[in-house]
Amino acid sequence: MAKSRNYSKNVFINCPFDTKYFELLKTLVFTIVYFDFNPRIALEISDSGQSRLEKIVSLIKESKYSIHDLSRLQAKAVDEYYRLNMPFELGIDYGLRTFNNSYSDKRSLILETERFDYMKAISDINGFDIKNHNDIPEQLIECLRSWFSETVGLRDLNSADKIYSDFIDFNTDLFRRKMNKYAGKHNSTEAERFADSEIQHMTMPEYVDAIVEWKSSD
């Protein structure tokens, strides 16, 4: 079966979709686009005719690379269930790579919050490329930069603190652009509120487009 046209540039993101993780997801997506790769995530499509699992399997097949964040395997409160979607999707990705020779070139990165957390929940993956970010955006960039260098094979990459600085500049520039959009017709307080609201509710494709636009104007 022919692979997707952008297979070698696609990075499937398997992560929790809770509010807390969204704090890291924006950093994750920015860094992937920063390195000229395409983040592929279940949030990018809302086709009610396709089941969530079908959608995820398609994304996995279309992506040579995948990033699996297992940092929500542990329930944080009494009566809270731990999350099984991420290890399940990691299993699908691993199965495709293992049982189908056409996909033996797939490569993945596994992320967790604290080092060796995974050993308590899913020790079978011992030996995989696993990095921990402590839920801190700049440390997540360090994990990604290392992986893109070691596994994907990119060279002469900017330092992690330069990438983080660019991430902050991107967010500032995005806010200013949105402020400019509203400032003509509204006072600065209202313009700020509208700008912030628009940014907070950007869809994943809009967010990716904004990063691409910022990169091209740099």
Added chain:
Amino acid sequence: MAIKKSNHVIPSKERGGWAVKKSGSARSSRSFDKKADAIEYGRTLSRKEKTELFIHRKDGTIQNRNSYGNDPFPPRDRRH
């Protein structure tokens, strides 16, 4: 796109705290355990330098913007 000179309160990798840094600089001016302390330092610095202060959320987006001189978005005069 070129960014005008400004100060930023941002999440820091040091113990999960907060830092103040200048636009375009990869290094932080100072790090703090609490966001409130970073904001206070950022305000003092921005007043002194007559620049904008951007307070970021943990996801990098802007939570607040304060201008302490040469405001690119000055308040509009509603009477005219």
